[in-house]
Amino acid sequence: MVQDNTCYDVTIIGGGPAGLYAAFYSGMRDLKTKVIEHEKELGGKINVYKEKTIWDVGGLPPTNGSQLISQLIDQSSTFRPTIALGEQVVDIQRMNNGLFHITTNKNRNHYSKTIILATGYGILRQAKLNIEGAEVFETSNLHYTVTNLEQFRQKHVVISGGGNSAVDWANELEPMAKSVTVVHRRDQFGGHETFVARMRQSSVDILTPYAIDDVKASPDGCCIEQVTLKHCENEQCHFQETDAVIVNHGYQPDLSFLDHHPLGLQVEERRLRTSPQMETSASGIFAAGDISNHSSSIPLIAGAFTEAGLAVNAAKLYIHPNAARYARVSSHNDRFKTTTV
């Protein structure tokens, strides 16, 4: 990509649900918009659960992750924002003229009147199974995400973890796998109550408090054929044959560019303190989605959408103090007259 010295009204950092919806809404507010995303594809965290069913986005019937990403991208492109993919923002400075200078790891410079931070918890790095040599099975049957449910059909699957992902995959795979065993180091699960209850009532075998202690390779060394499951209190071991292991131990996100608190941004527990209007402690910088922290935060897709709209409205007022507080009813926008439904 050639250096783009244009000064944008709004630069959105992060191309997940918050960033993509902000890009759409920003266009609706007639703001010249750019999105910078570290990954080579848009969609944010939804990319780690492309095959999972998403039930809780208003107005959408149960939809899988891929479908939602594709619809978000379509919507975000309505007003043709500039998209810079594969660039990690590493610094933000305010120039003498008040504009922001954003630098990325590709040594590119971006210029903007306002910034919306939609970085989620940062660039996602998945927590790996803490067993020496286990990484060799990542190309065969050790999975950190599920990209193709079909590969588990009629297989014996062991899932390690106790959060939303582990519970969701257990429920998705239970009807199609030969067996599903969930191993978790605590008796309580962190997933949504309804889905935890569904898992408990199903044929999923739940082993708590257990953790995977070792893996045994098949004779040809290419895949895992058995896992050693150790009781977390009495340390008794249980050996289980398996065709596939799915590990959902959460993420170790990289939000390092906020470590030195650029422009005095207030970071609390790796999230940004915001006002209800999504203003951060640095004027002209707003936040939306999982990165933001205020008394009504909901770290879910629906929450990200609302906050994206609020952040854009705040950015609009920052640039044009006399502008309307929020966008007119969407159907009034001229752009929609050319869009058929």
Ligand SMILES: Cc1cc2nc3c(=O)[nH]c(=O)nc-3n(C[C@H](O)[C@H](O)[C@H](O)COP(=O)(O)OP(=O)(O)OC[C@H]3O[C@@H](n4cnc5c(N)ncnc54)[C@H](O)[C@@H]3O)c2cc1C
């Ligand atoms: C397994 C799992 C299942 C879930 N299921 C559901 C569900 O069913 N329903 C629901 O509502 N929510 C669900 N969630 C939560 C939902 O995915 C998040 O709330 C949502 O993705 C938050 O969107 P976001 O845009 O704020 O952040 P993200 O989706 O995390 O996107 C942030 C983007 O910013 C990019 N980025 C970060 N730092 C930089 C940087 N320095 N430079 C450039 N780019 C950067 C990242 O690469 C990423 O693409 C689930 C989450 C997980 C992990």
